[in-house]
Amino acid sequence: MLRPLSEVVERMKSAKKVLVIGHIKPDGDDISSVATLVSIMRKLGKDAEGCIADNIPWFYKEIPGVSLIKNVEDLRDYEYDTSITVDASEISRIGDSVELLKNGKPDMTLDHHKTNVGFGEYDFYDSNYAATAVIVYEVGKMLGIEYTPELAEINLLGIATDTGFFKYSNTDQKVFKYAAELVGAGANIQHIASAVLEHKTLNEIKLQSEMINTLKVEEDGKLAWAYVSSDMFKRNNCTDEDAGGFVSEIRALYGVEIAILFIEWPENQVNVSFRSKNYVDVSEIALAFGGGGHERASGCSCKGVKLEDMIEKVVSKAKEVLKKY
Ligand SMILES: [Mn+2]
Known part of the structure; x- marks a missing residue:
């Protein structure tokens, strides 16, 4: 059910052990959103794991934080109390990660796809957001998280990739504002651009x-x-x-x-x-x-x-x- 972001964030506060799930065929925004949200939850002192039921393209692993994302097999015994999907517009997008979900649906979802239908208990989706990583950044702000350079860089990855490195029509004022804040916190945009755009064989x-x-x-x-x-x-x-x-x-x-x-x-x-x-x-x-x-x-x-x-x-x-x- 669609709820205000503040309500979803309130619900996150009461979680103790969190499972964050991304979608199959992961892109930069998906990988960024999973890794960033896991780090945010850990900074709050919670247990948190991130799962993507697919291969993560090798070049993303140059960005700090990507390596903490696990696969379904690694997490079968993880006893979480709260599950959150990110950047997935419907349940089939999370692939085999669905096997980890109790009752087959997540407690919370965060997404920015226009075609999202809301498939969790606490859903926040809004296609006005350029990236799910933008939503995740606002979650971090609401929770008062202090950004290290590593956390800033992994969060910026999703904002940069989903906007085609700040040139697609979704590149709005908020994107530039948050990107500026993340660069201020130590994210290196050249490092992200080089890893994502300059790896052709x-x-x-x-x-x-x-x-x-x-x-x-x-x-x-x-x-x-x-x-x-x-x-x-x-x-x-x-x-x-x-x-x-x-x-x-x-x-x-x-x-x-x-x-x-x-x-x-x-x-x-x-x-x-x-x-x-x-x-x-x-x-x-x-x-x-x-x-x-x-x-x-x-x-x-x-x-x-x-x-x-x-x-x-x-x-x-x-x-x-x-x-x-
Ligand atoms: Mn996205």
């Missing part, structure tokens, strides 16, 4: 060039899409993690409004990322295929489908949505 660049070869531009240049097949991953010794930034490259085309990237990974599954530039709400397209997200960035994942079939269906839906504008 040669294989990844070769994979990207294959992806570019599949690029199609339609609807007077407003719709652009490309794909990465499982064969392309295999040929270049890559995994889906290596295609993380590709969809932004498609959106970078002049005149494009909707950018779509299809990723066949693993073989019988197609994951689709949607981005828009100025005005199309791409969460509508993702929602039509069981996914969700934000107006300018969303995604969906379908199992047991052929890449070609998925491309055909999704591209035609995207054209339909584009016509409404």
Whole structure:
């Protein structure tokens, strides 16, 4: 049930042993929100653990605090009294972490996705927030936490990554204000940028060039899409993690409004990322295929489908949505 953030924070105060859970296919905001909230709870003298039921891309581990996040197996015997999910718009997003939840639902949720439905007891979600890490920072403020340089840096990671390093449309005054405070507390933005943006391997660049070869531009240049097949991953010794930034490259085309990237990974599954530039709400397209997200960035994942079939269906839906504008 949706409640004011102050009420959710009050509820946190009474917790003794906390379990913080992030989502699968973790991004910078998710990882940051889990690690930051765990640290905040520990600073208050509580027991706290963080869980993500998926691989954490290796380059995030250069940021202090990321290494404290554990997986489901590590936490089976952890007897917490309060569970909190972060950055997940619905329960399926936490993957196998659901096995750790009593009654199959969390006590609290914090999120900023437009498509959130509220699936905990104490929910705070608001899509006006640029990142869940912004919400977590406000939680820290309300609890009077003193920020060390390490805590400031892990918190800033989520704000920086979800705003595309302070350039997406969600980059508001609050983002700059909080980022300034975190830098003031000792966070090193160059360290975050270098870890997240400058870690490409040669294989990844070769994979990207294959992806570019599949690029199609339609609807007077407003719709652009490309794909990465499982064969392309295999040929270049890559995994889906290596295609993380590709969809932004498609959106970078002049005149494009909707950018779509299809990723066949693993073989019988197609994951689709949607981005828009100025005005199309791409969460509508993702929602039509069981996914969700934000107006300018969303995604969906379908199992047991052929890449070609998925491309055909999704591209035609995207054209339909584009016509409404
Ligand atoms: Mn987020």
